[in-house]
Amino acid sequence: MFGYIKTNKPELLIKDFELYRSVYCGLCKSLGRHYTILSRFSLNYDFTVFAILKIALDENEPCIKPGRCMFNPLARRACCVGNANVDFAADALILSTYHKLRDDVKDSGFWGKIGKGLLLLPYRCFAKKAARRSPEAAEIMQRYIEAQDALEREQCAHLDRITQPTSQMLISLFTLHVEDTALREALTKLADNLGKWIYLIDAVDDLQKDCEKGEYNPIALAYSLSPDEPAAQEAAVRQVELLLNLSITEAVRALETLPMRRFDMILRNILYMGMPLVQKRVLGKYRKEATAES
Amino acid sequence: MDPYRVLGISSNATEEEIKAAYRERSREYLPENFNGQMPEDALEKMKEINAAYDEAMRRLKSSAANNGAAQAQTESAESAPAADYLQIRGDINNNRLDNADAALDYVPENQRGAEWYFLKGSVMYKRGWYSEALRYFSTAHTMEPKNREYKAAFDNAQRQPNQNGYNPYAGKYNNGPYTGNRNVNGGGCSACDMCQGLICADCCCECMGGDLISCC
Numbered sequence: 001m002f003g004y005i006k007t008n009k010p011e012l013l014i015k016d017f018e019l020y021r022s023v024y025c026g027l028c029k030s031l032g033r034h035y036t037i038l039s040r041f042s043l044n045y046d047f048t049v050f051a052i053l054k055i056a057l058d059e060n061e062p063c064i065k066p067g068r069c070m071f072n073p074l075a076r077r078a079c080c081v082g083n084a085n086v087d088f089a090a091d092a093l094i095l096s097t098y099h100k101l102r103d104d105v106k107d108s109g110f111w112g113k114i115g116k117g118l119l120l121l122p123y124r125c126f127a128k129k130a131a132r133r134s135p136e137a138a139e140i141m142q143r144y145i146e147a148q149d150a151l152e153r154e155q156c157a158h159l160d161r162i163t164q165p166t167s168q169m170l171i172s173l174f175t176l177h178v179e180d181t182a183l184r185e186a187l188t189k190l191a192d193n194l195g196k197w198i199y200l201i202d203a204v205d206d207l208q209k210d211c212e213k214g215e216y217n218p219i220a221l222a223y224s225l226s227p228d229e230p231a232a233q234e235a236a237v238r239q240v241e242l243l244l245n246l247s248i249t250e251a252v253r254a255l256e257t258l259p260m261r262r263f264d265m266i267l268r269n270i271l272y273m274g275m276p277l278v279q280k281r282v283l284g285k286y287r288k289e290a291t292a293e294s
Numbered sequence: 295m296d297p298y299r300v301l302g303i304s305s306n307a308t309e310e311e312i313k314a315a316y317r318e319r320s321r322e323y324l325p326e327n328f329n330g331q332m333p334e335d336a337l338e339k340m341k342e343i344n345a346a347y348d349e350a351m352r353r354l355k356s357s358a359a360n361n362g363a364a365q366a367q368t369e370s371a372e373s374a375p376a377a378d379y380l381q382i383r384g385d386i387n388n389n390r391l392d393n394a395d396a397a398l399d400y401v402p403e404n405q406r407g408a409e410w411y412f413l414k415g416s417v418m419y420k421r422g423w424y425s426e427a428l429r430y431f432s433t434a435h436t437m438e439p440k441n442r443e444y445k446a447a448f449d450n451a452q453r454q455p456n457q458n459g460y461n462p463y464a465g466k467y468n469n470g471p472y473t474g475n476r477n478v479n480g481g482g483c484s485a486c487d488m489c490q491g492l493i494c495a496d497c498c499c500e501c502m503g504g505d506l507i508s509c510c
Contacts, residue, residue, distance in 0.1 A: 160423035246424045
């Protein structure tokens with residue numbers, strides 16, 4: 001479920017891109033500082049966006065300084081350092097990566113189990129540390145990942161119900177330590193719709209693979225798809241597209257009610273252009289195949 | 295405040311009469327009558343008229359609902375729910391979704407019309423259960439294809455995000471170098487304009503006995 005929340009880079013102003021990258025670098029540095037260099041490889045865009053959203057609503061001005069990157073030492077880059085929001089995003093990132101890895105180990109074959117199991121060992125330590133640093137985040141993730149597993153085990157075929165744990169998880173993470181009622185409401189709506197979108201786009205992305213392997217996929221179950229019917233798959237994907245569109249529309253609406261102090265153009269870029277672009281790419285996969293075969 | 299006195303109508307006026315009176319009264323307080331600058335007291339008066347109109351309409355509706363309920367009771371017990379939908383709509387608009395949902399579930403299955411499906415869809419939409427909402431909206435739309443409200447809900451649920459081509463940078467770069475279809479001539483002189491000018495000049499010269507372009 002990683003890598004779907006992205007900017008549409010060509011449409012981003014250079015100043016906004018620099019700011020975006022400064023948070024990205026800050027997150028990477030925070031990972032390095034708290035969880036050794038190994039954890040830096042799990043850096044991803046989704047939690048960068050999460051940190052950006054948190055900073056956008058924060059009363060305190062973020063501290064952005066020039067710094068050097070260890071993997072690209074010649075370039076001096078702006079870097080958002082020593083920010084509590086970024087550190088929190090780093091903890092959440094470690095926790096979610098740990099859960100994902102654990103899930104992967106469970107699902108993979110013999111050799112995969114050994115390879116990923118080796119990687120899992122250090123992450124278990126990181127996750128313990130992250131849970132110490134942000135106990136609420138650890139508790140939230142644990143709770144909703146269990147709920148998700150339970151729904152998947154009972155072969156849930158209801159597209160609204162299956163997205164609930166992801167939505168709820170994001171809602172809890174977004175509204176953590178937020179007191180203001182109006183702000184909580186807006187964040188809840190935003191997180192709810194983002195969660196739905198992320199879960200569904202991931203399900204669409206994996207639809208074909210899951211169908212072939214006969215693994216659990218809510219879309220395949222909801223529309224009772226079989227692997228040898230690309231036309232039916234395409235029709236189902238078209239239906240899911242409506243849900244994805246609605247989620248984006250409502251998320252955008254929620255975003256516009258947020259009192260953003262900074263980074264508003266970055267967040268707008270992501271919701272108005274980045275997510276639709278990713279959606280087009282993922283859905284396009286099914287369109288092309290269907291037209292090529294017909 | 296007596297709404298009927300403010301609007302200048304009797305207390306048993308019909309909906310049409312209330313509307314007509316409201317239009318009549320509010321016309322006196324249009325901004326045009328004050329050169330665009332509304333004085334304080336005129337604004338106050340306008341507010342009073344608006345409030346009176348709302349109140350009169352509310353009283354009319356509630357009395358109609360009471361009459362309807364009484365009528366329904368005398369006629370038969372089965373055709374009661376029609377009045378409930380108004381209440382449910384209010385609940386949905388005020389985000390009392392649980393109330394609305396409970397009231398909707400209370401409606402027996404054989405009496406669920408297009409409006410029921412539409413309202414149920416609205417509740418689901420507000421809850422964020424989009425696939426359910428889509429199903430209900432499309433049922434409402436197929437049951438009564440001519441109803442504008444159901445059609446709008448159904449169409450809205452099917453629209454693309456940002457269909458109006460929202461561009462966060464709009465208004466900033468409209469005159470910049472990156473806008474797509476600018477007038478290449480920049481409002482200046484085109485080849486066509488030049489020919490026209492030459493022909494004009496030629497005509498003038500010929501009037502005076504000279505010639506600019508000898509071939510015509």
